[in-house]
Amino acid sequence: GQQVMxxxxxxxxxxxxxxxxxxxxxxxxxxxxWYKQRPGGHPVFLIQLVKSGEVKKQKxxxxxxxxxxxxxxxxxxxxxxxxxxxxxxxxxxGSTLGRLYFGRGxxxxxxx
Amino acid sequence: xxxxxxxxxxxxxxxxxxxxxxxxxxLGHDTMYWYKQDSKKFLKIMFSYNNKELIINxxxxxxxxxxxxxxxxxxxxxNSLELGDSAVYFCASSQTNTGELFFGEGSxxxxx
Numbered sequence: 410g411q412q413v414m415x416x417x418x419x420x421x422x423x424x425x426x427x428x429x430x431x432x433x434x435x436x437x438x439x440x441x442x443w444y445k446q447r448p449g450g451h452p453v454f455l456i457q458l459v460k461s462g463e464v465k466k467q468k469x470x471x472x473x474x475x476x477x478x479x480x481x482x483x484x485x486x487x488x489x490x491x492x493x494x495x496x497x498x499x500x501x502x503g504s505t506l507g508r509l510y511f512g513r514g515x516x517x518x519x520x521x
Numbered sequence: 522x523x524x525x526x527x528x529x530x531x532x533x534x535x536x537x538x539x540x541x542x543x544x545x546x547x548l549g550h551d552t553m554y555w556y557k558q559d560s561k562k563f564l565k566i567m568f569s570y571n572n573k574e575l576i577i578n579x580x581x582x583x584x585x586x587x588x589x590x591x592x593x594x595x596x597x598x599x600n601s602l603e604l605g606d607s608a609v610y611f612c613a614s615s616q617t618n619t620g621e622l623f624f625g626e627g628s629x630x631x632x633x
Contacts, residue, residue: 442621451611452564454621495562499622508577509622511564 412436413500415512423520428485430515432498439501441474441481442509447494455483488519524548527612527625534602535633541598542628544612552576553595554622555587556611564611570595602632 414433422428432441440459444452456465458474458481465472471484485492495514527544534540546553554577555567568587569577575587584600599606612625 444622446562451624451626452622453624457621497564508566508569511566514562514564516562 412510413498413512415498415515417515418513419516419518421518421520422488424490425487428488428492428517429482430496430498430517431480431482432500432512433480434500435479437478439478441501442499443472443481443483444497444499444511445494446497446514450494452497485517488517490519490521493517493519523626525612525614525623525625527610527628530626530628532628532630533633534631536602536604538602539598539600540602540630541596542610542612542630543594543596544625545594546612546614546623547593548614548616548623549593550614550616550623551592552615552617553589553592554613554615555595555597556613556624558609558611558627560608568595568597599630602630604632606630607632 443455446452463474469486497514498512499509570589573589609627613622
C-alpha cells in the first residue's frame with residue numbers, strides 16, 4: 410500500500426500566485442526529501458529535512474517538516490513558469506537501507 | 522560528464538521479447554537503484570544494491586533480473602516483456618542509505 414500520501418495531485422496556478430504541496434505519513438519518518446521533475450526530465454533532489462519542526466528555505470521555496478515528523482510541505486511563493494513540473498516528497502522510515510517511499514507527486518502548471 | 526547514465530533512452534519492442542537496460546554512475550556511490558515510473562508519474566522502487574549486494578527487492582515479477590557487476594554498474598534485464606511493463610525506468614545512486622538520490626535520465630520502454 411501507499412506509504413506516503415501527497416496532495417494535491419494537480420495544481421494549476423497563474424504566474425505570481427503561491428503554491429503548496431503536502432505530504433502525510435501515518436508513521437513517524439526518519440527524514441523526508443523533496444524532488445522536482447521537469448516535464449520529460451528526471452527527478453532532481455531539492456532538499457532533505459531531518460529534524461522535527463525543521464524549516465528550510467531556498468529562494469522562493471520553503472520546506473517544512475512537522476513537529477511529529479509525520480508530515481511535510483513545500484511552499485512556492487510567487488510562482489514562475491520555470492517552476493512547472495512534478496514535485497515529489499520521498500519519505501525514509503529508517504527501517505531498511507535505501508527504502509524511500511515516494512509520494513504520488515503534485516503536477517504544477519503555471520500559466521503566464 | 523554525466524553522473525548517472527543509462528542506456529538506451531528509448532526502447533520499443535514486441536510482447537514476449539527480452540530486453541536490457543544498462544546503468545553506470547561515476548559518483549563513487551555505494552548504493553544503486555532501479556525505479557519504475559508509470560504513466561501516472563508514480564515512482565516505485567524495484568531494486569536496490571549496496572556494494573554489489575542486493576538490498577531491496579520489492580514485489581517485482583521474477584521476469585525482472587538486476588545484475589551488478591561492480592558498484593558502479595547496475596543493469597536490468599527483463600524477460601518475456603508484457604504490455605504492463607511499458608514505463609520509464611530510472612536508475613539512481615546515492616552515497617549513503619539516507620542520502621539524496623541522483624537519477625539517470627530514464628529509459629522509456631514501450632511494449633507493443
